[in-house]
Amino acid sequence: MKRLVSGIQPSGNLTLGNYLGAIKQFIALQEELSETEFFIFIADLHAITVSQDKTALRKNIRSLAALYLACGLDPKKVHLFIQSEVIEHNQLGYIMESTVYVPELERMTQYKDKKLKQQAGIRSNLLTYPALMAADILLYDADIVPVGEDQKQHLELTRNLAERFNQQHGDTFIVPEPFTPKVGGKIMSLTDPTKKMSKSDDNQKAVVYLLDDLNQIKNKIKSAVTDSDTKIRYNVKDKPGISNLLTIYSLISGLKIPELEQMYENSNYATFKSDLAEKLAEYLRPIQERYHALLASPELDTVLDEGRDAAKRVAYKKIMKVYKRLGLGRIK
Ligand code: ATP
Numbered sequence: 420m421k422r423l424v425s426g427i428q429p430s431g432n433l434t435l436g437n438y439l440g441a442i443k444q445f446i447a448l449q450e451e452l453s454e455t456e457f458f459i460f461i462a463d464l465h466a467i468t469v470s471q472d473k474t475a476l477r478k479n480i481r482s483l484a485a486l487y488l489a490c491g492l493d494p495k496k497v498h499l500f501i502q503s504e505v506i507e508h509n510q511l512g513y514i515m516e517s518t519v520y521v522p523e524l525e526r527m528t529q530y531k532d533k534k535l536k537q538q539a540g541i542r543s544n545l546l547t548y549p550a551l552m553a554a555d556i557l558l559y560d561a562d563i564v565p566v567g568e569d570q571k572q573h574l575e576l577t578r579n580l581a582e583r584f585n586q587q588h589g590d591t592f593i594v595p596e597p598f599t600p601k602v603g604g605k606i607m608s609l610t611d612p613t614k615k616m617s618k619s620d621d622n623q624k625a626v627v628y629l630l631d632d633l634n635q636i637k638n639k640i641k642s643a644v645t646d647s648d649t650k651i652r653y654n655v656k657d658k659p660g661i662s663n664l665l666t667i668y669s670l671i672s673g674l675k676i677p678e679l680e681q682m683y684e685n686s687n688y689a690t691f692k693s694d695l696a697e698k699l700a701e702y703l704r705p706i707q708e709r710y711h712a713l714l715a716s717p718e719l720d721t722v723l724d725e726g727r728d729a730a731k732r733v734a735y736k737k738i739m740k741v742y743k744r745l746g747l748g749r750i751k
């Protein structure tokens with residue numbers, strides 16, 4: 420059976436962009452790849468490469484797990500767990516640090532970008548982050564690792580490290596294949612539709628958060644920036660605002676953009692926005708309800724416990740094999 424592994428950082432509130440661009444596709448994959456075993460984890464160890472408030476981090480971890488389940492991740496098909504609860508990630512992470520060379524880490528684009536933002540000093544794990552990420556993947560003999568563009572370089576490094584280790588110590592790791600899920604919509608800011616909707620945007624009106632109050636969501640859509648023309652037509656260059664709203668409408672309704680253009684042929688922006696606002700609120704309502712129910716129920720912990728145990732069964736065997744290959748401890 421093939422294995423799929425992916426991690427998600429618990430770094431704040433998820434947006435409609437995160438949902439339509441990433442989560443929704445992930446949920447679709449669980450249906451498409453029915454013969455594949457899924458390991459999905461909350462990458463909390465990765466979050467501490469920058470300073471974190473403990474109360475906020477604890478809350479974000481639970482919230483992310485609940486939100487993924489609320490969006491449709493099926494615990495019968497997916498082992499969902501918290502990275503720091505499976506100690507083997509740290510163990511193999513350290514071994515990967517002895518497999519990778521410093522210049523390889525210094526070459527990573529994400530490191531180069533992020534280190535510029537760390538005024539209080541660069542933590543050493545910001546540099547070694549890709550060694551831990553390689554461990555996350557290699558522990559589970561993952562064949563498939565769905566990641567966004569920004570993580571491809573880390574995945575390439577993981578492949579190199581797996582091959583290097585196998586060459587030096589004998590076949591131990593599966594070399595994972597890069598996997599690009601079908602591209603979803605790129606959702607743009609509601610106040611400046613030429614830039615991406617991003618969870619770190621300072622302007623709250625620019626972003627729909629999945630857990631926003633539904634009335635607030637409706638107001639955000641109704642006040643989204645559009646052009647002064649009145650036609651509901653998809654044209655990213657000349658009409659980026661209305662095109663973004665058409666993309667959102669299409670992705671949540673399953674209707675194609677030309678179908679929507681036809682439906683609203685003789686309509687106006689106010690009616691279109693008001694319809695979309697209602698549709699989006701109704702789309703997110705059950706997700707929010709499931710989310711709140713999960714946070715208040717013991718089910719979330721049961722899922723995370725089972726996920727951890729399933730992950731540990733695989734990870735423990737692998738780390739023992741690695742220690743043996745290296746001559747560590749007393750394993751023969
Ligand atoms: P930040 O504001 O911290 O950069 P972000 O909201 O851009 O965060 P990431 O955490 O970088 O989101 O990305 C998580 C996932 O969501 C990635 O797979 C990314 O491609 C996807 N994603 C993020 N924003 C959008 C968007 N506006 N449209 C489509 N997909 C998005």
Ligand code: LTN
Binds near residue numbers: 425462465551555564
């Ligand atoms: N680095 C990734 C999160 C991540 C991950 C992984 C993804 C950590 N470990 C293993 C896939 C496989 C990010 O920042 N999005």
